[in-house]
Amino acid sequence: MSKNENHEFKNIKYILTSTMRTKLIISIYEKEKNLEELRNELKKPSATILHGLKELENLNFVKKINKNYSLTSNGYLLAVNMLKLIENWYSINKNEIFWNRHDLKCIPKDLLKKLYQLKNSYCINSTNDDLSKALTTYIELLGESKNLKIILPIFSEIHIENLLNLVEKGIINNLSLITREEIIESINEHPKFKEILNLNNVKVTTLNLPINIFLTCSDEFISLTLFFKDGHYDDSQLLIDRSEEGATWGKSLFEYYLGKEDDKEKMIVE
Template structure:
């Protein structure tokens, strides 16, 4: 198949998607039946529209093979289920991005792989914390509190920050932190080696594993069994320590682990 053919087919499919999404009735019907098959009375109660309006929408969806009627109940076809499942994902992605839009709009996300960006819905329960003029250390203090409650940490570290490193070393020395894995680039690793305290506390510490990558890093990701946190760079290339995204739910941890493994492998 040529690129031209692919583009034409995608444009045709876009028309079909637009046909669904530009109608609140068709969209509501798919989402309602996606939860479970429904009869007309149940659809009228759920959607709060008259029977004539609902039946018209059902007929339109039947004509494009997205729903079918089985006795008195309307259910999704296989095509309808697949389309609606992806529509739910689109809505959740939109919600997740919009919920923390200031965080995403302000930062460079180019280091996050496209296939991981497509699953932003996994971060829908993440919370955005930021520092203010009255509390310049709010984001950093939230971060330190989180890592102080963890026994294992895996971190993509894009900056050389003695302040961060010294907190990691303190937790290791206090035996609160049992294991630390750092992913850094060669420049940061060499800088750690040149600092005798950091070299002793990190490179020579048996509880610490350091992986060097041959690239600049643009994300600061911290992952543990209890939480994930993400800080990013401004679009002008400067690191932003004033805004942090934090989550503790299973979906967010799944998202963070996939991002971590992308850089670790």
């Protein structure tokens, strides 16, 4: 860490280790406020609030114009990143077991920094009483979908047959599939399944690299299942998000892997 980065780290730490300073930054981020508004909102005496405001003014995060307090440009940037940090932390803690038990190396760092976009996600967990709960839920979700983007890391007769049936019945209009070359080979070995690769509304991208992520993006939801840290696929936990932010995160992850095909083509040309 450079000298400047270390200085900024100390400033951020100084803010986050104080509930009052943190609340003041977030409150003023929403709109500029006077002392009375801050006192009524934070339920703290004027002396406590004024002390916190003075500390933030000394760091050039807050400025006072007439009787109102607002954020400086530095304060505004700090607030934006603080809120992302808080939302990230909330999102991680909300589904703590899911994130802790799985291998996350398959998710690019830029998207791990944006887990706040999955703050509305929730987990479906299979149980001893219902071992197929996650799978059943996933299949039900596909029945709601018209357009699908899927990263398929495993060969599964259940999944492939279900996708084929949904496409043939016209429930799914378009299917974009990213998978590994050996999975395509396995599909081709099954006369029952291989026709899915030749359907006009099915686009298949093959990658010759490990894909330890099962992602599905539709107009209605995204879902995610991952691998354990020992390399085995876990079908017992399904992460689902139906929000617009979640859709953005999922599509970004899909595009990231789709770009791996472009990288492969560039290498061939060169």
